[in-house]
Amino acid sequence: MILGNPWVHGGVVGFVVVNFLMVTFAWSVWFERKFAGRMQNRPGPTEVGPFGLLQPIADLLKLLQKQDIVPDGADRALFNLAPPIGAILILASAAALPFGPGLVAADLDVGVLFALSITSLMVIPVWMAGWASNNKYALLGAMRAAAQAVSFEVPLLLSAMVPIVLAGSFSIADIVAAQSGYAWFALWPPGPGLVAFVLFFLTSLAEANRIPFDIPEAESELVAGVTTEYTGMKFGLFYLAEYVHTLVASLLATVLFLGGWEGPFVDGPHWMIAKALGLYAFIFWVRWTLLRYRADQFMALCWKVLVPTSLATLVAAALWKHLS
Amino acid sequence: MAVGHGHLPEPVAALIRARAAVPNPHLDVESYDPEGDLLVLNLGPQHPSTHGVLRVKLYLDGEVCIKAVPYLGYLHRGVEKLCEKLTYVQITPIVDKNDYVAAFSNELAINMGFETLLGVEPPPRAQHIRALGAEMQRVASHLLWIGTFGLDMGGALGGGATLFMHTFRERESILDCFEVLTGSRFHYNTLQVGGCRHDIPAGWETLVRQTFATISARIEEYESFVRTNAIFLARTRGVGVVDAELALSLGVSGPVLRASGVDYDLRRDRPYGLYRELKVNVATASAGDCQARFEVRLAEMRESIRLVNLLLDGVPEGPINVLKAVKLPGTVKPKPGIGYAAIESPRGELGTWVVADGSDKPYRCKIRGPSLHALSLLPYLAPGQNLSDIIVTLGSLDPIMGEVDR
Amino acid sequence: MAVNEENETFVHPLYEALERFPGADVGLTTADRVLTWGLTNALWVFPMATSCCGIEFMAAACSRFDLDRIGTIARGTPRQCDVMVIAGTITVKMAPRVKKLWDQMPEPKWAIAMGSCAISGDFYRDIYSVVPGVDTFMPVDVYVPGCPPNPDALFMGIRRLQEKIRLKREGKWTEPELRPDTPGLRSPAIGRLGDPGRDACTSQAQLDAVLGLDPGGGLRRPDQKS
Amino acid sequence: MSIDLSHFDLVAENDIVVVPVDKLVDVATYLRGQGFEYFVYCCAAHYPASESEPDRALVEYRLxxxxxxxxxxxxxxxxxxxxxxxxxxxxxxxxxxREQFDLVGVRFAGHPDLRRIMLPEDWPGHPLRRDYAIDTRHFPWR
Known part of the structure; x- marks a missing residue:
């Protein structure tokens, strides 16, 4: 059977996954605007299409028509390369993410490591953009992003180690299988699992530059951070990378801690997607509620609180595994 | 009415104050940094959080500021020159645009300056309307400040925006009250020399009472925002500590001064108009940081709401202007002389210094805006601070560029 | 047509080739209509908010009026914006900066002059430091009169701009936007004409003032007889 | 409520003291020591030359x-x-x-940093002088 060929299978699943991510990105922008509007006593987009549903399409069409400006004194090659690299990297990170049994573009033995390492590469296009823009705000934003990524990688990986230790495998499929029977890692080992889940979630927020850790963007300080000089669709690609990054982080949290595609009635990708979107919406909720930390404060938070806690969690998980 | 001594125990607050050494705003950057390694960042004049068109030239070492040089005048509209060309009656709508979030206070200050020269006193009903308007304006102005302060900390795409939208909702309802009173949402042109132009319409008291009942219930939300939000506390505590002595020497007044522990309010200490009979509770805090300023403003809003409700009870009947036919320009002609009158605007001491030469136009009219003095704190506060903290400090000083540049 | 980096307009060769393709006209006009729809419904605004009108601009973005309803959001950087809303007085010191920010915006771009200060300088127009209207140094597409205009007036301005873009893209003739007549600027938000407390002499004085004004714009000088 | 300045041969009436130029710094130093630490304003007004008086300015400090x-x-x-x-x-x-220097044109001796504050550095004239036309042109912006 032709679908048995790993290349064909990977291609088909990858195509579906990438399109899923893109479509979710588009309408999550709509959802976020509506959601934020409801939080702020206003309706959000209403005029463009029914309930404003066509708003993302209009935004996309507009961004496509804008003039493409490369600022004077910018490093042209890096400036032009940064947005597509960001978008490609973040879409590639979804390759190892299974949406159901066998529904994965590339079933890697080290799936967790692959996804995490690719998402952590996102700092490179951001730094390229900040450096190449010839803009001080962008440079400051890139510096902040690099500092943030370097620090938050540590607790992110340490907390992701907890399900790996508990499941005894680096393969995402094995980790999900280990959680079957509703023994989700966020719930079952009562202490370390939940703590690791919260840590993973927090550090994912920081990785994806979401409030309260969005200091690389910091509109009120750095105008628009690294994207200050980007016009049209290049800005759109950064925007896409940011949202898809958040979505990938939600998907990862789902497979690592929330039992993946397991759920009542019928197991399947719909549960996976539902859980991930729930987390995704929660991130929006956090975003439109909280203020922003200062750079040094959240570095202190990372190194003084998150890293020791994640280490302790890892040790506790290892002990749990050893004793049971 | 002290709002407690801020959030910090007094010894700690004293320590913070002592540590806030006065940095030199005239630091010579050339000799400090002969290599030219500092990053020179021009914040503004068009920047999301410079509250208008302020430009601050920041010399940054990494992200830490070494020296901050504010450049003013991007909104210098020559109001003082314009006042020399217009008659006393025509000036009121012009000064509305100075402190554009508290237009009523501007009108009150300038007309009180003219009344000092003329030696007239508005009738009791007009005094009531003036005090009412000023207190309502104070609430509206502080609401806007809380919202923009949230924007400075949370960004236009985050929790700050949510706070901003909520405070604007309340502010809109106050503007509605003003619209019913004066016919205009924003720039009222409602006061004139010797009294008011617009009398209270029927049913207005009920509207105002309802509005302020709602707002006073919702202030609880903002209060809980201060007390329970860890990020807010982390961002404002101990940030931008204003030394009381420096503040006095810089002529800073209003909430910024009171948050530094100086118990001083013109409404109580140099009473004018109706405040001679009214007991005003002055809110102070001792810490002098951004959170103390937030708390003082919150307490002031509460006090203003109390005053509004009190004033609504006892509006006397009678005329609203002592002068006849003041609607026509040229009818107000004070004798030659120099007068100064000051009121407590939402931002502090808003004064008018008028020189009259016996004609129907002022010879020279200076508006002493509190924002200019508050902004002059920035070169002293910014050195040693992070870029993020400079934004927060600047926001907490609440400068309105229309009033700074005039 | 497109604009290259030297600000020259040119017809893309691909576009030329497409036009010769049979049946392309139907497809192209439809595509153009779709693109125009996208363009008009996602006008991101750069708030050039200098003074009072800036506060009303904020009010327009806030809950009662909500610019987001028609897909308009404010961005802090000119590079990502389509419409510059000049809200407030522009002084001689500020004008070069406004021009620079306008030049930094990518094509296609439009400008809305919000408030009488931006339109003509209003009563500051004779002041030594105030630019008498931003259209003296940059193009303006829509004028929104008022001092400051109510947020709903700004909404109407954005709607007018959308209509204008639509007509331009369809190649139809649009009425060139002129500075609004000064009588329009002076109309109060709530007419208190019928109020019993209003003196008849006020109405007469207003009428006289309106009749004595320069119908062409707002740039009348004291020494200049119309 | 007037402050005693008799050792400077000055009389305060209604809070107002007319000070000769050479005594200003001494009087101000004395007042600063007396607890006048709040600076309210510094204003100036220009008076053009007339038959009796030369071109001069009125400066007022309020403490x-x-x-x-x-x-x-x-x-x-x-x-x-x-x-x-x-x-x-x-x-x-x-x-x-600085503001009064910028707008009225009064020079202040001993000021650490006497530059224009409101108007651009290259601005000709001082707008709040009585002989300055209100609608002075400034090329190219107006």
Missing amino acids: RRLPAEDVALRLWIPSSDACPSLAGLWQAADWQE
Whole structure:
């Protein structure tokens, strides 16, 4: 059977996954605007299409028509390369993410490591953009992003180690299988699992530059951070990378801690997607509620609180595994 | 009415104050940094959080500021020159645009300056309307400040925006009250020399009472925002500590001064108009940081709401202007002389210094805006601070560029 | 047509080739209509908010009026914006900066002059430091009169701009936007004409003032007889 | 409520003291020591030359001892002369004197940083002088 060929299978699943991510990105922008509007006593987009549903399409069409400006004194090659690299990297990170049994573009033995390492590469296009823009705000934003990524990688990986230790495998499929029977890692080992889940979630927020850790963007300080000089669709690609990054982080949290595609009635990708979107919406909720930390404060938070806690969690998980 | 001594125990607050050494705003950057390694960042004049068109030239070492040089005048509209060309009656709508979030206070200050020269006193009903308007304006102005302060900390795409939208909702309802009173949402042109132009319409008291009942219930939300939000506390505590002595020497007044522990309010200490009979509770805090300023403003809003409700009870009947036919320009002609009158605007001491030469136009009219003095704190506060903290400090000083540049 | 980096307009060769393709006209006009729809419904605004009108601009973005309803959001950087809303007085010191920010915006771009200060300088127009209207140094597409205009007036301005873009893209003739007549600027938000407390002499004085004004714009000088 | 300045041969009436130029710094130093630490304003008004008087400016400083004791120091400065600066005593005088220099054209001797504050550096003239036309052109912007 032709679908048995790993290349064909990977291609088909990858195509579906990438399109899923893109479509979710588009309408999550709509959802976020509506959601934020409801939080702020206003309706959000209403005029463009029914309930404003066509708003993302209009935004996309507009961004496509804008003039493409490369600022004077910018490093042209890096400036032009940064947005597509960001978008490609973040879409590639979804390759190892299974949406159901066998529904994965590339079933890697080290799936967790692959996804995490690719998402952590996102700092490179951001730094390229900040450096190449010839803009001080962008440079400051890139510096902040690099500092943030370097620090938050540590607790992110340490907390992701907890399900790996508990499941005894680096393969995402094995980790999900280990959680079957509703023994989700966020719930079952009562202490370390939940703590690791919260840590993973927090550090994912920081990785994806979401409030309260969005200091690389910091509109009120750095105008628009690294994207200050980007016009049209290049800005759109950064925007896409940011949202898809958040979505990938939600998907990862789902497979690592929330039992993946397991759920009542019928197991399947719909549960996976539902859980991930729930987390995704929660991130929006956090975003439109909280203020922003200062750079040094959240570095202190990372190194003084998150890293020791994640280490302790890892040790506790290892002990749990050893004793049971 | 002290709002407690801020959030910090007094010894700690004293320590913070002592540590806030006065940095030199005239630091010579050339000799400090002969290599030219500092990053020179021009914040503004068009920047999301410079509250208008302020430009601050920041010399940054990494992200830490070494020296901050504010450049003013991007909104210098020559109001003082314009006042020399217009008659006393025509000036009121012009000064509305100075402190554009508290237009009523501007009108009150300038007309009180003219009344000092003329030696007239508005009738009791007009005094009531003036005090009412000023207190309502104070609430509206502080609401806007809380919202923009949230924007400075949370960004236009985050929790700050949510706070901003909520405070604007309340502010809109106050503007509605003003619209019913004066016919205009924003720039009222409602006061004139010797009294008011617009009398209270029927049913207005009920509207105002309802509005302020709602707002006073919702202030609880903002209060809980201060007390329970860890990020807010982390961002404002101990940030931008204003030394009381420096503040006095810089002529800073209003909430910024009171948050530094100086118990001083013109409404109580140099009473004018109706405040001679009214007991005003002055809110102070001792810490002098951004959170103390937030708390003082919150307490002031509460006090203003109390005053509004009190004033609504006892509006006397009678005329609203002592002068006849003041609607026509040229009818107000004070004798030659120099007068100064000051009121407590939402931002502090808003004064008018008028020189009259016996004609129907002022010879020279200076508006002493509190924002200019508050902004002059920035070169002293910014050195040693992070870029993020400079934004927060600047926001907490609440400068309105229309009033700074005039 | 497109604009290259030297600000020259040119017809893309691909576009030329497409036009010769049979049946392309139907497809192209439809595509153009779709693109125009996208363009008009996602006008991101750069708030050039200098003074009072800036506060009303904020009010327009806030809950009662909500610019987001028609897909308009404010961005802090000119590079990502389509419409510059000049809200407030522009002084001689500020004008070069406004021009620079306008030049930094990518094509296609439009400008809305919000408030009488931006339109003509209003009563500051004779002041030594105030630019008498931003259209003296940059193009303006829509004028929104008022001092400051109510947020709903700004909404109407954005709607007018959308209509204008639509007509331009369809190649139809649009009425060139002129500075609004000064009588329009002076109309109060709530007419208190019928109020019993209003003196008849006020109405007469207003009428006289309106009749004595320069119908062409707002740039009348004291020494200049119309 | 007037402050005693008799050892300077000055009389305060209604908070207002007319001070000769050469005594300003001494009087101000004395007042600063007396607890007048709140600087309210520094204003200037220009008076063009008339038959009896040369071209001159009126400068007024207002100082306050909290809560409500005011003293206004009033000086007449001929245009050829400079007013002594009080920026060393009250920091607020720094910007206030710069503003009056910018707009009215009064020069302040001993000011640490006497530049224009409101108008661009290259602006000709001082707009709040009586002989300055309100609608002066400024190429190319107006």
